[in-house]
Amino acid sequence: MVEFRNVTKRYDNGTLALQNVNIKIDKGEFVFIIGPSGSGKSTLIKLILKEEDPTEGEVYVNGYEVSALDRYEIPYLRRSLGVVFQDFRLLPNKTVYENVAFAMQITEALPKEIRRQVPMALALVGLSKKANVYPSQLSGGEQQRVALARALVNNPSLLVADEPTGNLDPETSMEIMRLLCEINHRGTTVIVATHEKTIVDAFKKRVIAIDKGIVVRDQQKGLYKDEDKNCQIYN
């Protein structure tokens, strides 16, 4: 589903953001990417979305060799996955419904399909009643749920989230995370980059920890801090 092979990313200004990263994420998995600020979590997500290209190595996503994709193929890669960001990234002059529908319009989906899928996605995130409201009239948590509905409306097999709870209070964060878990239970692979300890510890999923661009831990049912005393990186 997602595979990094010997990936190194060095930004143009010389910053080494990722070093020789090897990860393999299978279909149906739920994975936390954790690490302190500046460790390279967002860079990893950007490589999946082909917002950035690796300096060395290869990235595979949904059967695309992302690192070798041509510019004009990028939209098709992005349609095959759902994305959620810390800052929601909703279109301000479209209603909740239109925001979600837009993700289908760009794929030239049938209006009939759009009318069927959008209410379903909104129901899933519990926002059916707010369909005709504009993003500015919603709370942060609600906006993030709209973003989730948009990410899911095309039924992607992979959902990628970069700090989806970064702008939310703890309670709302837990709600969003529970939604992500539910989505994962329905069969979607979910990758969440975060540095929130409580969340990671509460869900006990696979944890990939990065520090200074290096993968320092890859553990099933992991916690934010490794209990192995030989590996106390975050103390």
Next chain:
Amino acid sequence: MKIRTAKYIIRDGIVNIYKNKLMSLASISTVTASLLLFGVFLLIAVNLDYNTRALEQLPQMQVYCDYELDDFQVKQVEEAIKGNGRIAEYTMVTKKEAFEKLKELFEDDPSTLEGYDESFLPVSFIIKLVDATESNEVKAELESINGVDSVECPQKTVDIISRFGYWVKIVSGFLIALLVVISVFIISNTIKLTVFARRKEISIMKYIGATDWFIRWPFVVEGVIIGLVGALIAFALTSYGYGALEVKFNEELARSSLGFIKLIKASQINFAIVVLYAFLGGTVGAIGSVISMRKYLKV
């Protein structure tokens, strides 16, 4: 592209224009002004061309006898012309022929000629020279013949007009290029403002997998509509202005001694102008918007 996508794109483009009323208006005015300026030169060029072509049918030189000459005296003038080695050929225009021609000229208004007959017209000779550059010498020689009233060189006027027309065409060509560049620049700047205001939106669209053309099309529609509206306004002004001018000018010209010059009728070129304006306006708009998008699509 599917019809529903086209619908979305056109609606979005129109909404954009409406949302940026002021800038859209500024762009439309620019297109209109540029096209108007272009139109003025175009009309000058077209009319010069139209008239030179008509005037090229005119004789190189025409010798008018005194109108009271009798047949014998005319014969003497003809002999003198025949004997001039610099003249390649000549044709005599009898009084009768001249009057026929005049009647043709006043076809629309025969009353003007009422009470006149051919006798008040002179006999004339249409002359073709061996070498056109010798026209001054030949003119002097012909004028000295007994019984010759005047010698005219209509072709000289034609030469001047066609030389003038040549320069007008060059200047217009240059101006068109310049105006196109200016219009493209201004339209692309207007659209750049909308694009800039919507750059976040554009990057969001790119994140969720919109293709470049899906994002670009509404802006192209915006540019083309701005160009077309500008063209339409310019056309309305041009055709109204030129129409009025043409009627007045042709009346004046017909009354003056310059009756052989005529402005082309507005109805004859309106269609060509509207097509040309729309084409220029639309193209300029489309190019302007594509240029303005380039930077913001690289996400």
